[in-house]
Amino acid sequence: MALRDLVADTRPLRNDHFRRLWLAEIVTVVGAQLTVVAIPAQIYAETGSSAYVGLTGVFGLVPLIVFGLYGGALADAFDRRTILQVTTVGLIATSALFWLQAAAGGVNVWLLLTLFALQQAFFAVNMPTRSAVLPKLLPDDQLPAANSLHYTVAMAGAIAGPLLAGILIPFTGFAWLYFVDTLCLLATLYAVVRLPRLAVEGVTTNPGIRSVIEGFAYLKGQPVLLMSFVVDIIAMVFGMPRALFPEMAHVDFDGPSEGGLVFALLFAAIPAGAVLGGVFSGWVSRVERQGLAVVVCIVIWGVGVTVFGLAVGLAEHARTTMLVIALLALAVGGAADMASAALRTSMLQTAADDAVRGRLQGVFTVVVAGGPRIADTAHGAAAAAVGASAVAAGGGVLVVVGVVVAALAVPSFVRYRVTRGVEQRSA
Numbered sequence: 465m466a467l468r469d470l471v472a473d474t475r476p477l478r479n480d481h482f483r484r485l486w487l488a489e490i491v492t493v494v495g496a497q498l499t500v501v502a503i504p505a506q507i508y509a510e511t512g513s514s515a516y517v518g519l520t521g522v523f524g525l526v527p528l529i530v531f532g533l534y535g536g537a538l539a540d541a542f543d544r545r546t547i548l549q550v551t552t553v554g555l556i557a558t559s560a561l562f563w564l565q566a567a568a569g570g571v572n573v574w575l576l577l578t579l580f581a582l583q584q585a586f587f588a589v590n591m592p593t594r595s596a597v598l599p600k601l602l603p604d605d606q607l608p609a610a611n612s613l614h615y616t617v618a619m620a621g622a623i624a625g626p627l628l629a630g631i632l633i634p635f636t637g638f639a640w641l642y643f644v645d646t647l648c649l650l651a652t653l654y655a656v657v658r659l660p661r662l663a664v665e666g667v668t669t670n671p672g673i674r675s676v677i678e679g680f681a682y683l684k685g686q687p688v689l690l691m692s693f694v695v696d697i698i699a700m701v702f703g704m705p706r707a708l709f710p711e712m713a714h715v716d717f718d719g720p721s722e723g724g725l726v727f728a729l730l731f732a733a734i735p736a737g738a739v740l741g742g743v744f745s746g747w748v749s750r751v752e753r754q755g756l757a758v759v760v761c762i763v764i765w766g767v768g769v770t771v772f773g774l775a776v777g778l779a780e781h782a783r784t785t786m787l788v789i790a791l792l793a794l795a796v797g798g799a800a801d802m803a804s805a806a807l808r809t810s811m812l813q814t815a816a817d818d819a820v821r822g823r824l825q826g827v828f829t830v831v832v833a834g835g836p837r838i839a840d841t842a843h844g845a846a847a848a849a850v851g852a853s854a855v856a857a858g859g860g861v862l863v864v865v866g867v868v869v870a871a872l873a874v875p876s877f878v879r880y881r882v883t884r885g886v887e888q889r890s891a
Contacts, residue, residue, distance in 0.1 A: 471743065471744060471746050472609070472612060472613065472616065472742060472743055472744070472745050472746055473606075473608075473609035473612070473745070473746050473748075473749045474609070474613070475606050475609055476602050476606045476609055476610040476613060477613070479601055479602060481601050481658070481659055481660070482598070482601050482602060482610060484654075484655040484658055485594075485652075485655045485656075485659075486613060486614070486617065487651075487655070488651040488652045488654065488655035489614065489617050489618070489621075489652070490617050490620075490621070491648050491651040491652075492621075492648045492649055492651055492652045493617055493618050493620070493621025493625070494621045494624050494625050494628070494644075494648060495559075495625075495644050495645035495646070495647065495648030495649065496621065496625070496645060496648070496649075497621045497624065497625020497626060497629070498625045498628060498629050498641040498642070498644055498645050499559065499562060499583075499641065499642060499645045500625065500626075501625055501626045501629035501630065501641075501728075501731055502562075502566075502629055502633070502638045502641045502642060503520060503562075503576065503580055504517045504520060504707070504709075504710060505629070505630075505633055505638070505710065505727070506566070506571060506576060506638045507519075507520070507573055507576065507577075508710040508711075510571050510573055511573060515844050515845060515848055516573060517707055517710055517840070517844055518707050518840050518841045518842075518843065518844020518845060519577060519841070519844075520577065520580060520707075520837070520840055521707065521836075521837040521838060521839065521840030521841030521842075521844070522837070522841050523577040523578070523580050523581040523584075524580060524581065524584045524834075524837040524840075525834050525837035525838060525841070526581065527581050527582070527584045527585035527588055528584050528587075528588045528829065528830055528834045528837060529588075529830050529834060530585075530588075531584075531585040531586075531588035531589050532588035532589075532591075532592060532826045532827070532829040532830035532834070533679075533823070533826050533827065533830060534589070534826070535547075535551075535588050535589030535590070535591075535592050535593065535822075535826050535829070536592040536593075536596075536679060536822045536823035536824065536825055536826020536827065536829070537679070537822070537823055537826065538589060538593070538822070539589075539592055539593040539596050539822025539823070539825065539826070540596075540679075540820060540822035540823050543661055543662055543663055544593050544596060544597050544600075544662035544663075544822070545597075545656065545659045545660070545661055545662045547589065547590075547593045548590060548593055548594060548597075548656040548659065549653070549656050549657060551586045551587075551589045551590035551593070552590065552649065552652050552653045552656055553653065554585075554586035555583065555586045555587065555590065555649055555652075556646060556649045556650065556653065558579060558582050558583040558586060559583070559642060559645045559646040559649060560642075560646045561579050561582075562576075562579055562583075562642035562645070562646075563639055563642035563643045563645075563646055565579065566637065566638040566639035566642055567639040588826075588829055588830070591825070591829045592822055592823075592825035592826040592828065592829045593822060593825070595809065595812075595813065595825040595828065595829075596813075596822040596825045597659070597662050598610055598611075598813060599813050599814070600662055604813075604814045605749070606749075607809075607810045607813050607814060608748050608749045608751075608806055608807065608810040609745075609748070609749045611805070611806040611809045611810055611813075612742055612745040612748050612749075612802070612803075612806040613742070615738060615742060615802045615805050615806055616738070616739055616741075616742025616743065616745065616802070618735075618738075619734075619735035619736075619738030619739045619742065619798065619802060620735065620739045620742075621735075623732040623735045623736050623739060625731075626727075626728045626729075626730075626731030626732040626735075627728045627729075627732050628728075629641055629728065629731075630724060630725060630727045630728025630729075630731070631725065631728060634720065634724070678820070678823070679820055679823030679824060679826070679827065680827075682820050682823075682824070683824060683827065687874060687876055687877070688755065688811070688876060688877050688880045689811065689812055689824070691755075691870065691874045691876075691877040692758065692808045692811055692812065692877070693827065693828070693831045694870055695758060695759065695762055695808075695867050695870055695871075695877075696762075696804075696805075696808060696831050696832060696835060697831055697835050698762070698862075698863060698866040698867050698870060699762045699765055699766070699801070699804070699835070699863055699867065700831075700832070700835025700836050700838075700839055701835050701838050701839050701842070702766075702839070702859040702860075702862040702863045702866060703765060703766055703769045703797075703839070703859050703860055703862075703863040704769075704835065704836040704839040704840075704843075704859075705769060705772065705773070705839075705843060705852075705855070705856040705859065706731070706734075706836065706839075706840065707839065707840040707841075707843045707844040707847075708843055708844070708847055708852040708855065708856060709727060709730040709731055710727060711847060711852050712730060712776050712852050712853070713726040713727035713730055714727075715852070716776050716779040716780070716852070716853065717779060717783060717787055718783070726787065729787075729791055730790075730791070730794070733790075733791040733792075733794035733795050733798065734794045734795070734797060734798035734801070735798055736795050736798065737794065737795030737796055737797065737798030737799040737800075737802075738798040738799060738801060738802035739802075740795070740799055741798070741799030741800070741802040741803055742802055745802070745803065745806065748803055748806050748807060751807065752881045752882060753878075753879075753880070753881045754807045754810070754811055754880055754881065754882060755811075755876075755877040755878050755879060755880035755881070756878050756879075756880075757803070757804075757807055758804050758807050758808055758877075759867055759868075759871045759877075759878060760800075761800040761801065761803045761804035761807070762800070762801075762804055762863065762867045763863075763864055763867060763868070764796065764797065764800035765797040765800045765801050765804070765863060766797075766860045766861070766862075766863030766864035766867065767797075767860065767864060768793045768794060768795075768796045768797025768798075768800065768860070769793070769794075769797055769856060769857075769859060769860030769863065770793075770856075770857050770860030770861055770864070771789065771790075771793035771860070772790045772793040772794050772797070772856055772857075772860070773853050773854070773855070773856030773857025773858070773859070773860060774853070774857050775787075775789040775790035775793060776790055776852065776853040776856065777851075777853035777854065777857065779853075805832070808828075809828070811880070811882075812824055812825065812828055814882070839859075843855050843856075843859065
């Protein structure tokens with residue numbers, strides 16, 4: 465395969481609407497990641513407890529589930545451009561409230577967690593709607609490339625954000641990070657205002673419990689799509705160690721409790737690998753056996769997390785060497801996770817009818833964003849009992865075992881393939 469075939473496919477950027485969304489995301493994602501890092505860092509600096517940091521999982525998960533599912537129903541009932549505009553304004557408002565609470569001083573952890581829950585509610589409605597509009601803007605054969613471009617930018621911001629946050633927090637405090645996030649979100653507001661009207665095709669229903677149930681009923685009859693959610697839950701719930709990063713940076717690598725370089729590097733390692741994987745993601749658009757590719761990618765993710773946990777556990781014997789190994793392991797896992805996410809998103813976008821696409825993207829948002837929230841809570845609590853490194857290494861092993869068992873249980877997922885945008889299923 466020639467090098468040009470490996471480099472990212474940029475055809476979707478020829479579409480004006482997608483290009484504006486993508487360019488806005490470049491700006492927005494850096495600010496968003498400043499907030500992602502600032503919240504756990506602020507909580508840990510106030511409490512010194514990974515268990516409190518893990519509570520972000522609970523406060524993030526509940527609104528993600530409720531509003532992710534309901535947001536998908538909204539996206540199947542109303543003009544999707546309008547929903548994107550309203551939720552983007554909501555995200556700007558909550559980011560401004562983060563800034564105000566930090567600038568006021570006298571941090572209240574429960575207020576911080578409540579604001580986080582409100583932010584996640586807007587995010588949970590925004591993301592399925594945004595994903596559901598891509599098939600309206602682009603042809604099916606460009607969706608894997610578009611999703612790869614999206615995840616590459618998201619992960620690039622997840623490198624810059626943690627690095628900037630880890631370095632700046634000791635000097636600027638938390639308020640300035642939230643303020644920058646507020647300003648950056650204005651770029652996304654401009655991009656969604658410029659979108660055309662995006663009415664739903666086909667039969668629509670009133671948003672509500674019945675509409676959500678209809679979405680699950682549709683999903684029940686699509687075993688391949690259902691398994692795409694299951695394998696991601698396995699990967700994230702057992703394998704995402706981010707709630708452990710503040711403790712690992714402070715205890716295992718002797719960093720300051722409020723942040724520092726090692727803290728930033730741990731947060732940046734997974735997205736760094738994802739960006740590298742995205743730069744060389746041209747192969748993703750040409751994969752036919754997408755189900756098998758997803759399974760392989762998740763196994764690689766699990767192995768990377770296992771090696772990471774083992775390296776952290778050995779840090780006291782060779783701190784610098786183990787830090788390098790740990791970061792490389794996370795980077796390899798991040799590259800594999802990026803490819804898995806792009807493939808799974810494309811499978812969902814092309815296989816679902818437009819009339820239910822929002823609801824299925826709502827389920828996807830709950831799974832993709834909710835899985836790490838469950839991991840935050842579970843890993844934070846488990847670390848207090850058996851240690852952070854043991855939790856990370858054991859979680860990686862469970863990922864590998866879990867995804868292999870799932871693949872054996874539903875072989876149609878492994879056999880799933882697409883050819884030139886035409887869905888092919890093997891009996």
